[in-house]
Amino acid sequence: MSIYEKYHLKKVLNASGRMTILGVSTPRKEVTQAVTLGLNEYFEMKDLIDKTGQYIAKLLNAENAVVVSCASAGIVQSVAALIVKDDQDLLYNLHSSNKYVPREIIVPKGHNVNFGAPIGTMVSLGGGIVVEAGYANECKPEHIEAMINSDTAAILYVKSHHCVQKSMLSVAEALSVAKKHALPLIVDAAAEEDLQTYYQQGADIVIYSGAKAIEGPTSGLVVGRHQAIEWVKKQSNGIGRPMKVGKESILGLTKAIELYMSEPINETGQQMIEKMTPFITSLNKLNGVSAKVVWDGAGRDIARAEISFDKNTIGKTANDIVKLMKEGDTAIYFREYKVNEGKVDADVRSVSAAQLDVIYQKIKMIIQQ
Numbered sequence: 001m002s003i004y005e006k007y008h009l010k011k012v013l014n015a016s017g018r019m020t021i022l023g024v025s026t027p028r029k030e031v032t033q034a035v036t037l038g039l040n041e042y043f044e045m046k047d048l049i050d051k052t053g054q055y056i057a058k059l060l061n062a063e064n065a066v067v068v069s070c071a072s073a074g075i076v077q078s079v080a081a082l083i084v085k086d087d088q089d090l091l092y093n094l095h096s097s098n099k100y101v102p103r104e105i106i107v108p109k110g111h112n113v114n115f116g117a118p119i120g121t122m123v124s125l126g127g128g129i130v131v132e133a134g135y136a137n138e139c140k141p142e143h144i145e146a147m148i149n150s151d152t153a154a155i156l157y158v159k160s161h162h163c164v165q166k167s168m169l170s171v172a173e174a175l176s177v178a179k180k181h182a183l184p185l186i187v188d189a190a191a192e193e194d195l196q197t198y199y200q201q202g203a204d205i206v207i208y209s210g211a212k213a214i215e216g217p218t219s220g221l222v223v224g225r226h227q228a229i230e231w232v233k234k235q236s237n238g239i240g241r242p243m244k245v246g247k248e249s250i251l252g253l254t255k256a257i258e259l260y261m262s263e264p265i266n267e268t269g270q271q272m273i274e275k276m277t278p279f280i281t282s283l284n285k286l287n288g289v290s291a292k293v294v295w296d297g298a299g300r301d302i303a304r305a306e307i308s309f310d311k312n313t314i315g316k317t318a319n320d321i322v323k324l325m326k327e328g329d330t331a332i333y334f335r336e337y338k339v340n341e342g343k344v345d346a347d348v349r350s351v352s353a354a355q356l357d358v359i360y361q362k363i364k365m366i367i368q369q
């Protein structure tokens, strides 16, 4: 009996990308083997954390790194780390101590997003106070600078398709403001593919989600300056404890990073286009449907099929179609961010050409019903 039968679960065709609601990714065999090895052995955990961190840091040409339970936990513990530093009272009593230390975390307003949970909640959990800089549609270096005062603990930059992209300062610009005021910069690069650029540009702490681009187990990576990462690690005796990372995830992510850096699995955008071209051609023959290639809004090398549904021709809205695609034995998921505009995006990284045909057949059936 399959686990789908045993627990009465639906099968999933994931044309939405690296999504937490679907389990993010399916790591390759070498990674699952490292996870199994981790489960089957004991380790001196401090040593395991320190030495895998050093190994990852060396791979990425960085000073220091640590594996955490997920990127969100990385944000929380990084904020806490830069507030607490070495203070033992604050480590144990982050939220109840009334000792004065800078706690304000400046975030461009257009970066204060909901990635599945709110950025602001992560900052609060880490003992920080969110201070928004700029406007919903604009943030310039001077907007960040205007919010800096003696209570500022750090600047947080969220590099993500979730964020407002237009009229936003770059990481490099945020960095020059941070350096000018001797403040640390945290970059949330959870779903980004480049594990080195933000560190190399000078960020103190850069955070990645282990199961997104890297295709590791559920985990997170925090890479950065030596001292900052040591402060992040200290949080495991404070607010970090309910975010404990297991030995299996530490070894699984370390292996996944090693593989990611040596033999990238990621298809190029061009390969994605080749895979989706027959799918797009077929969709364009359906009455009321049009499809085309679009590039990732955050500038990553990811091409997707943007599918528009004309509700007047079809008699159903994109929202109706998205719901119907999830019904039946196999639920099919698209990216739904533009569904209010009558469009969905199909991300082809986790689906084969044959599965794209299954998706096409289901769309055809739904619109012809």
Ligand SMILES: *Cc1c(COP(=O)(O)O)cnc(C)c1O
Binding pocket: 020, 070, 071, 072, 073, 115, 158, 159, 160, 162, 188, 189, 190, 191, 208, 209, 210, 219, 220
């Ligand atoms: C996915 C994501 C996160 C959270 O990552 P987890 O590993 O799921 O905790 C945080 N920030 C951004 C921008 C994300 O895309």
